Amino acid sequence: MSDTDSVNVHHIVLDNVEKSFKGLAKPAVARLTTQIDSGAVMGLVGPDGAGKTTLIRMLAGLLKPDSGTIRVVGLDPIKNDGELHAVLGYMPQKFGLYEDLSVIENLNLYADLRGVIGEERKIIFEKLLTFTDLSRFTDRLAGKLSGGMKQKLGLACTLIGQPKVLLLDEPGVGVDPISRRELWKMVHELADEGMLILWSTSYLDEAEQCRQVLLMNEGELIFNGPPKKLTQRMAGRSVLITAMQGTNRKMLQKALALPQVSDGVIQGKSVRLILREGEDHSKLPEWLGQPEAYIEEAEPRFEDAFIDLLGGNPTSESALGQIMPSVEGNPHDVVIEAISLTKKFGSFAATDNVSFQVKRGEIFGLLGPNGAGKSTTFKMMCGLLVPTSGKALVLDMDLKTSSGKARQRLGYMAQKFSLYGNLTVEQNLKFFSGAYGLYGEKQKNKMADMIKAFNFTPILKQEPNALPLGFKQRLALSCALMHEPDILFLDEPTSGVDPVTRREFWLHINSMVEKGVTVMVTTHFMDETEYCDRIGLVYRGKIIAAGSPDDLKQQIATAENPNPTMEQAFIDLVLGYDKEVESG
Structure with a gap:
């Protein structure tokens, strides 16, 4: 190996790389020239449609650039694909875990694919299970793991061949702050050992963790350097x-x-x-x-x-705020209430004796780590799960007995959008408005309003599956609002969406709340919780802290840290509760 080759070993080099797709006016990646070195985590940052995934797929040899050259540790991803795959770990957004296999069966499968056998397999499994803290869960089915644990298992599977290069496409999406912090700790350790790591993200607090960031927008590189340099x-x-x-x-x-x-x-x-x-x-x-x-x-x-x-x-x-009617009623009325709400699966209480009230025109946020019970609580509140005991009331109606009547007043936007992928945007709007009892002139007018408010005209004939996440999210929100509900349930509505789209989304929510709509929301995105009037922090099936965002931050403020962030409050309150439980 010559000296120049040994220099190349720790680099990714991109020279004038371009990639276009049919039907798109601009290239997905345009004339990109840069070098990425090992030794620290490199962030690939940008909004929806910036070209992050396209670039990562070209680096992994899954897409061929239209022009320019790519070298990953001195190898051409297309010509030297066999050699590259031996040294490359790639974790796509939807990582291919087999949900009906256990943790250890997934690891065995990836070890078979990588040709890791015998004693070497035993040593590497032990190391990876300790590293990811999954040793206690080897027999658990992957489908039964929380979001954070799935990402850790995905990372472990990706690391089985001891790669020199690690490509991570948005690994922090849908993962709570504690799990995200653990993922970062692991990845920093790997980088310190000399691994070349590229972490793509649209969460900008994650970008601050990188030594250097490539900031892309509409296929173009608009900043390359330490994040602090841009912040200053x-x-x-x-x-x-x-x-x-x-x-x-x-x-x-x-x-x-x-x-x-x-x-x-x-x-x-x-x-x-x-x-x-x-x-x-x-x-x-x-x-x-x-x-x-x-x-x-x-x-x-x-x-x-x-x-x-x-x-x-x-x-x-918000164009949406202008077309939504004002909600009648007293701002002090309690419109959503949980009374000693409990849900058991076997002997396990996912929600354990939870009570809270939400008043008209309030935004109430349910927060909690993955697997803490917030989704279970949320699903009971909007009538998707029947409680084992206790009550979920909406407008004083028990969802167990009068769910049909209550549903006419509710809008619901699911975490995994409930859009029909094989219907066009227009057909989805028609279907959902029809399902909510709109027809004739009323249906036509409501569809026209939504199309105008969200600028759907250019995409009416497209299917949602082909759309960027931001458009899917706008469509899901408009489908949930067709019948002008006065109560809106949002389950992680902006998971994986970039900051620009997230701002637009909250602008719509705020304008509806100003008109008296009541919102209950779950989120893993801590900056988003600042929009809530009050928060319930759910952990181990209970609400362990409740109050305004500022109340929760003040609970953990110290002389050294007088203005903690919401993320710090979340982590400290959860870890503090664990300590209390352990000390009995």
Whole structure:
């Protein structure tokens, strides 16, 4: 091996790489030239449709570039595919675990495929099971694992051949903050040992964990370097503003309409805004008509810089909010209530004596680690699961006895979108509006409203399966709202969606809540919980903490960390509860 070859061994080199697909106006990856080195995790970051998956598939030899050259540890992924597969680990978004095989059977299958046998297999299994903390679960079926444990098993299967290069396509999607932190710890350890790792993500807090990021948008590389370098550009432009009157939702809507504001999100009782370059933030209260509002500078985040680099938040008002009617009723009315709600599977209590109330026009968030019982609780609240004991009430109706009547008032958006993949966008809208009892002129008008609000006209004849995730999500939301429900259940509605689409989604939710719609939501995305008025943190089947986002953060605040993030609150409250239980 010559010196130049040994230099190549720890690199991925891309030279003028381009890939286009039929029917798309722009290349999926355009003229990409860069080098990726081992020794630290490299982040591949960008919104939906940025070209992340296309690039990873080309690196894995599954797609051929139209032009340019790719070398992965000195090998051409197409010409040297056999040699490359011997040193490459690739974990796609939908990793191929066999759900009806146990943890150990999945590992055996991947070891067979990799030709890892005998003593070597025994040693590597022991190492991987310890590394992923799955030793206690070897007999459990993969289908029965929580989301975080599935990702860990997927990673273990990918690592069986002891690859030199690891390609991870959005491994953090749908995984709670604790499992995500564990995944990161593992991947950092592997990188420290010299493995070349590329982690693709649309979660921008994950990008901050990388030594370097490739930031892509619409196939083009728009930034390449340490995340801090991009974040520092935002110094002095990120602020927190707290209103003395009115709601933070109203203030956000007003702020986004200002030409001086590039982006805004809700953060607890405040609104976090990014100002365009050269604007003076001391004038914000005046622009917002809130002279008493309190302003402080906020620590800039990578997400602020990312949105700013894309030109700011593209949507400043919700077209959906304009077509939804106002909900009649008293804002103090309790419209959703759980009373000693319990669900047992055999002797195991997935939900254990849970009680809470949600008032009209509130956003109530159910949070919790994978497998903690929040989905079970959520499904009982919207009538999809029958409780073992206790009650789930919506508008004072028991979902066990009057579910038909209650369902007319509910909208439900499932975690795995319940769209029909083989019907077009237009046919899905027609089917769901019909299922909710709309027909004739009323149905036609409602469909026209939704098509206009969500800009569906260009994609009406397409099937949802072919659409990017953001479009599927908009379609699922519009299908859930056809009958103008006054209560909306959202089960991880933005899992895997990029920050731009997520902002648009919450803009719609906020505008509906301002009209009196009540929302109950589950999410693993901690920034999203800031939009909730109140949160119930579910763990081991119980609600272990409840209150506003700021209440939960204050519960773990210390002199060293006076302003913890929601992610830190989630992790500390769960780990603190474990300690309490262990100490009895």
